[in-house]
Amino acid sequence: MKRFVYADNAATTKISEPVLQAMLPYLREEYGNASSIYALGRRAGQAIKDARETVAKAFNAQPDEIFFTSGGSEADNWAIKGVAHAMAQKGKKHLITTVFEHHAVLHTCQALEKEGFEVTYLPVDPMGLVHVDQVAQAIRPDTALVSIMYANNEIGTIQPISQIGALCREMGVLFHTDAVQAVGNVDIDVKEQNIDLLSMSAHKIHGPKGTGVLYCRRGLRFPNLIDGGGQERGRRAGTENVAGIVGLAKAVELACSDVARHTAHLVPLRDQLIAGILQIPRTRLNGDPIQRLAGNANLSIEGVEGESLLLMLDLAGVCASSGSACTSGSLDPSHVLLAIGLTHEVAHGSLRLSLSDETTQEDVDYILQVLPGIVERLRAMSPLWEKICQEAN
Amino acid sequence: MLYSDKVLDHFTNPRNVGEIPDADAVGEVGNAKCGDIMKMYLKIKGGIITDIKFKTYGCGAAIATSSMATEMIKGKSIQEALQLSNKAVVEALDGLPPTKIHCSVLAEQAIKSALADYYRRQGVDPEPIVGPTGECSACEDL
Numbered sequence: 001m002k003r004f005v006y007a008d009n010a011a012t013t014k015i016s017e018p019v020l021q022a023m024l025p026y027l028r029e030e031y032g033n034a035s036s037i038y039a040l041g042r043r044a045g046q047a048i049k050d051a052r053e054t055v056a057k058a059f060n061a062q063p064d065e066i067f068f069t070s071g072g073s074e075a076d077n078w079a080i081k082g083v084a085h086a087m088a089q090k091g092k093k094h095l096i097t098t099v100f101e102h103h104a105v106l107h108t109c110q111a112l113e114k115e116g117f118e119v120t121y122l123p124v125d126p127m128g129l130v131h132v133d134q135v136a137q138a139i140r141p142d143t144a145l146v147s148i149m150y151a152n153n154e155i156g157t158i159q160p161i162s163q164i165g166a167l168c169r170e171m172g173v174l175f176h177t178d179a180v181q182a183v184g185n186v187d188i189d190v191k192e193q194n195i196d197l198l199s200m201s202a203h204k205i206h207g208p209k210g211t212g213v214l215y216c217r218r219g220l221r222f223p224n225l226i227d228g229g230g231q232e233r234g235r236r237a238g239t240e241n242v243a244g245i246v247g248l249a250k251a252v253e254l255a256c257s258d259v260a261r262h263t264a265h266l267v268p269l270r271d272q273l274i275a276g277i278l279q280i281p282r283t284r285l286n287g288d289p290i291q292r293l294a295g296n297a298n299l300s301i302e303g304v305e306g307e308s309l310l311l312m313l314d315l316a317g318v319c320a321s322s323g324s325a326c327t328s329g330s331l332d333p334s335h336v337l338l339a340i341g342l343t344h345e346v347a348h349g350s351l352r353l354s355l356s357d358e359t360t361q362e363d364v365d366y367i368l369q370v371l372p373g374i375v376e377r378l379r380a381m382s383p384l385w386e387k388i389c390q391e392a393n
Numbered sequence: 394m395l396y397s398d399k400v401l402d403h404f405t406n407p408r409n410v411g412e413i414p415d416a417d418a419v420g421e422v423g424n425a426k427c428g429d430i431m432k433m434y435l436k437i438k439g440g441i442i443t444d445i446k447f448k449t450y451g452c453g454a455a456i457a458t459s460s461m462a463t464e465m466i467k468g469k470s471i472q473e474a475l476q477l478s479n480k481a482v483v484e485a486l487d488g489l490p491p492t493k494i495h496c497s498v499l500a501e502q503a504i505k506s507a508l509a510d511y512y513r514r515q516g517v518d519p520e521p522i523v524g525p526t527g528e529c530s531a532c533e534d535l
Contacts, residue, residue, distance in 0.1 A: 305428055307452035311396075311404060325428045326452035326493075333428070345425040381410045383432040384425050384450035 005363045008319045009204075009295060010153055010181060010354035015247070016206035022250040023208065026243035034240050035229065044242045051249030055213055058256040059198065060189040067214045067232050068245050072180040073104035074225075075199030075214035078236075079176045080108045080147055082222035083197065084117055087144030087174075096138045096146045096173075098122045098130055100339040102153055104199075105178055109147075122148075127288040128157035128340045135164055136171070145174045150182035150198075154323055154336040154352060155287030156296025158186060165194030174220070180204055180212075184255030184262060185293050190215055200252075202244070206356070207251030211244035266294035266355055269364050273297045273353060276368040280375055282388065286337060286350060295355035298323075300337075300346045303385030304378040309351055312374040318367055323350040345384070396453060397487035403457035408464050411446040418514065420507030423499050429455040431503040433463070437511055440471050447503070454493035455500075458482050462500040471511070474504055475523060 006014065026047065032040035034048050052063045069075045084095060097109055099121045109119045120138045124130055130148055139146070146168050151158045161177055168175035176197035179188060184205045190198060198215040202208055216222075228237025255262070274285055274297050282302040301309065306322025313320050323334025325348060332338070333347035342350075353367065379385040396404070413434035423430040429451030436444035445467050449459040462482050466474040479497040483489050489497060509519035 303450065305451050305455075308404070308456055311401075311453045315405060324452070326454075343426075344428070348425070348428045381407065381448050381456070382450035383421065383430045383448045386448070387425075 002317050003363070003366045005318045005359075005366055007353040007355060007359070007363070007367065008321050009356040009359075010156075010293075010352065011321055012203045012209065013206045013356055014358065015203075015208060016251070016254065018254060019207055019247045019250045023243040023247040026246050030242070032242075034242060035231070044240075047242055047246050048240055051245045054249040054253050058188075058252045059215060060191050061215050062218060064233065065190075065215055065218050067216060067235055068240065068248070069212045069214050069225075069236065070210055070241075071203070071212035072102075072178065072199050072201035073212075075201075075212050076102070076104040076147075076178055077108050078214055078225045079197040079199060079216070080105065080145065081112065082225070083145045083174055083176065083220075084112050086222035088117070092142045092144035094118045094120070094140055094143045096120045096122065096135065096143060096148075098124055098148055098339075100124050100128065100152060100154075100336040101147070101149050102178055102180070105147055105149065106335075124157075124339050126341050127291075128152055128155045128286070128336070129288060129291060130159050130164070132160055132163045132167055136167055139168075139171050139173055143171075143173050145176055147176040147178070150177045150179040150188075151185065151293050152287070152336060153181045154334055155298045155340065156181070156293035156354075157287045158182065158291045158293065161195070162193045168196075169194040181293060183252065184259060185295075187259055188256075190217070196220060202248035202251050205251045205255040208244050208247040211241060211248040213248065213252075262357055263294045265357060266359070269355055269359060269361065270295060270297055273355075273364050273367060274299065276364075277301075277351075277371065280372055284346070286340065286342065293354075295359070297353045297355075299351055300342065301349045301351060301375055302346060303382050303388050304349050304375055305382075306333075306348055306350055308378055309349070309374065312378065313370070316370040316374065318370065321352045321354075323352070324348040395490060396457075397489075399461075399485075399487045400454065400457040400489065403460040403486065404453045407447075407449075407456055407460040409446050409460065409467065410448065412448065413444060413446050416446075418507045418511035420503050420505070420510050422502040422506050423451070423455075425450070428452065429496060429499055431455065431459055431499050433459075433503045433507040435507050435511065437471065442466055442469055442471065442474055451499075452493070452496060454489050454496040457486055458489075458497045458500040459503070461485050462504060466504060471508060475508060477501060477504060 032044040034045040056063045174196045180201045183200045196217045201212040225236045286298040306324030307326035323337045325333045337347035416434040417437045418435040421432040432448045434446045445463045447459045479501040509523045512519035
């Protein structure tokens with residue numbers, strides 16, 4: 001029986017019912033402008049205040065350290081460009097990041113390089129982990145910021161953020177982390193972990209698209225993102241997306257209050273999925289098997305190309321993603337897969353299945369039921385697979 | 394990525410997939426690094442392509458253009474096959490997304506490469522008839 005299985009939760013998630021219910025009043029009767037003086041406006045203002053407190057509490061931050069943005073990319077841009085420009089005035093024009101960041105970070109760093117900043121792109125090991133000693137070695141007297149993602153969006157590896165945070169604090173360097181994929185998967189405490197800036201997005205945790213957060217430690221000074229009215233304490237002007245902010249806060253509250261349950265539900269399903277796919281000859285797991293997001297399975301299937309795999313899976317009702325060149329719109333496969341040392345050929349055959357709290361045992365069984373036949377069919381018409389088999393003999 | 398219904402049809406039910414063990418000509422283009430390889434097998438009798446089969450490793454567009462290209466030259470003369478352009482294949486598929494146009498070049502190249510092999514087997518220098526049958530320029534850059 002054909003099913004619909006949504007296994008691309010690292011791309012985006014379905015909005016959850018409690019989130020939708022929390023948002024609806026602010027799309028209907030509670031349409032007030034949060035800056036207005038009358039009761040309708042005050043209620044909107046109160047909703048934003050409550051949302052800010054909820055988000056702050058989830059990460060052990062203060063409400064005045066939380067800035068609502070349009071999403072993760074905006075938060076990344078603001079954090080990195082903002083710190084870079086502020087620190088440049090003190091003569092610090094060096095940034096440290098990694099080669100396998102999300103493009104919101106990588107392209108931001110590249111834009112800063114064009115402005116004259118110097119950026120060190122740290123390598124990651126074959127499992128997709130950043131080494132703290134390499135961060136330490138890269139820090140210089142003129143380093144303005146270290147920006148390292150909490151968990152990788154493609155291969156799901158979770159980085160040693162607490163150690164990197166401690167190191168940066170000790171060395172007197174600001175530390176930013178893109179936690180878009182990590183929120184809800186790990187307990188985050190910005191104080192304990194010495195995180196100065198953190199980006200997150202609501203739509204990865206069953207919240208609405210177009211809303212995110214930049215956490216910025218109190219006392220950190222950097223340029224406003226949008227000049228205008230006094231919203232977001234004057235740092236990011238523009239009438240607030242009240243419904244979006246309320247939805248984000250609900251999503252954060254739900255995701256962060258249940259990390260243990262989320263992990264306990266997903267790890268066995270993920271591991272079954274990985275073990276099942278590894279039964280197919282000439283497949284490999286990408287990323288660390290343990291230091292890994294609970295819902296992330298990323299494997300390479302030799303002899304097939306990722307996009308054709310996705311199209312076949314779609315016909316079978318399964319939504320997934322791939323790091324092949326053909327899905328990236330360029331001729332190169334995913335920079336993440338190349339960073340962990342995969343050849344172009346193996347990277348082109350990558351498949352990412354990302355699960356959520358809504359994923360069931362039946363979903364996993366179904367994927368494992370349809371995938372081998374699809375792989376067999378594509379391999380049967382693949383001259384590359386023919387070559388691989390000839391070389392093996 | 395928006396594919397036309399025709400592309401999806403040819404991807405889902407590709408025509409002429411397989412090999413011809415006693416082929417009169419075989420051509421292969423593309424490379425694994427680039428993400429697509431096309432292999433064409435031809436049977437040629439009296440200057441007519443009487444049978445054609447293909448194997449393709451690649452994206453949906455690569456598989457669909459292979460399938461469409463084989464349909465377009467099956468039963469045609471060598472001269473007609475040589476005139477098949479990637480543009481004609483793309484049009485027959487009701488278009489391809491802009492980033493996928495280079496995949497269609499590969500189908501045209503695979504046919505030319507097979508026909509070059511045919512001439513070589515006859516002891517004829519294919520270059521003046523078929524023209525250059527190199528890799529697509531995008532693949533060479535990698």
